[in-house]
Amino acid sequence: MPELPEVETVRAGLEPAVAGATVTGVRVLDVRSLRRHAGTSDTFVDELVGSRFAGAVRRGKFLWLPLAGGGRTLVAHLGMSGQVLLRAIDASDDRLLRIRLDVESPEHGPLSLAFVDQRIFGSMAVDDLVPTRDGAAGGFGSPDPVVPSQVAHIARDPLDPAFDDRRFLAALARKGTGIKRALLDQTLVSGIGNIYADEALWAARLHFDTPTASLSRAKGKALLAELRHVLARALEDGGTSFDAQYVNVNGASGYFAQRLNAYGQQGKPCARCGRPIARTSFMNRSSHYCPHCQRLPRPAA
Numbered sequence: 001m002p003e004l005p006e007v008e009t010v011r012a013g014l015e016p017a018v019a020g021a022t023v024t025g026v027r028v029l030d031v032r033s034l035r036r037h038a039g040t041s042d043t044f045v046d047e048l049v050g051s052r053f054a055g056a057v058r059r060g061k062f063l064w065l066p067l068a069g070g071g072r073t074l075v076a077h078l079g080m081s082g083q084v085l086l087r088a089i090d091a092s093d094d095r096l097l098r099i100r101l102d103v104e105s106p107e108h109g110p111l112s113l114a115f116v117d118q119r120i121f122g123s124m125a126v127d128d129l130v131p132t133r134d135g136a137a138g139g140f141g142s143p144d145p146v147v148p149s150q151v152a153h154i155a156r157d158p159l160d161p162a163f164d165d166r167r168f169l170a171a172l173a174r175k176g177t178g179i180k181r182a183l184l185d186q187t188l189v190s191g192i193g194n195i196y197a198d199e200a201l202w203a204a205r206l207h208f209d210t211p212t213a214s215l216s217r218a219k220g221k222a223l224l225a226e227l228r229h230v231l232a233r234a235l236e237d238g239g240t241s242f243d244a245q246y247v248n249v250n251g252a253s254g255y256f257a258q259r260l261n262a263y264g265q266q267g268k269p270c271a272r273c274g275r276p277i278a279r280t281s282f283m284n285r286s287s288h289y290c291p292h293c294q295r296l297p298r299p300a301a
Helices: 004-017 041-048 166-176 179-183 196-201 217-236
Strands: 024-026 056-060 062-066 073-077 082-088 097-105 108-119 123-131 146-148 279-283 285-289
Touching: 004 056, 004 062, 004 082, 004 097, 004 108, 004 217, 024 041, 041 123, 062 146, 073 082, 166 217, 179 196, 196 217, 196 285
Parallel strands: none
Antiparallel strands: 024 097, 056 062, 062 073, 073 123, 082 108, 097 108, 123 146, 279 285
């Protein structure tokens, strides 16, 4: 699933193309991609055509394009395999195209936004913008203190200037679960999925099943620092691409996969101690870790 670095790479690529752009046409080729839209495909089309996008904003793994002057927004979630690709207005439809938006950009002229999704777990919807609970900007890319209603329950991510370290560490201590399970909880901290959880836990020398209540404040701060470092480095590299499903708006792959120390490295020597990286089942997916460097703490007597 695309995580924060991949979605932010898409947002940054869309921003110059959609800011101030007017929607001139919309085609819905698969209504399953409107599962989070409250109305029908007709209402989706009617509300967007003629509207103007104010920009591109992101919180965690959610992306939205606010509609100028109306308190409404187009919100997108990429799911497992979703992509938002920029195409020439006369380009042929992509094979897995689900929704197409034609726009007139003040900077780039006529363009198409192609929502492509192989597994159809992603979605688009028109939604209300609601005030943020803390009064800070709703997401990266806009100073406006608003967020789509269906994103309001999603926590801020560690790279968000309004992220509250103290509140996060206190909530983490109260969580009463394993540390990786907590990191994947998007209501606690957003933007982190399997890849970057494994990488940050490896860097912090923490076993994925370490009880959150057992973390010292110093260890919690160190983990948060590693999360920020891993996410920032991945963002610099354009995200992690293992196949054609993880691409930016121009279809180019990210190359953070070359820096991975834990995720997908099973059987290879740990970059720190030289012992083999292990993989084990976890929450219908896998965890990758070094059994020597990331030992599970013994329970207190």
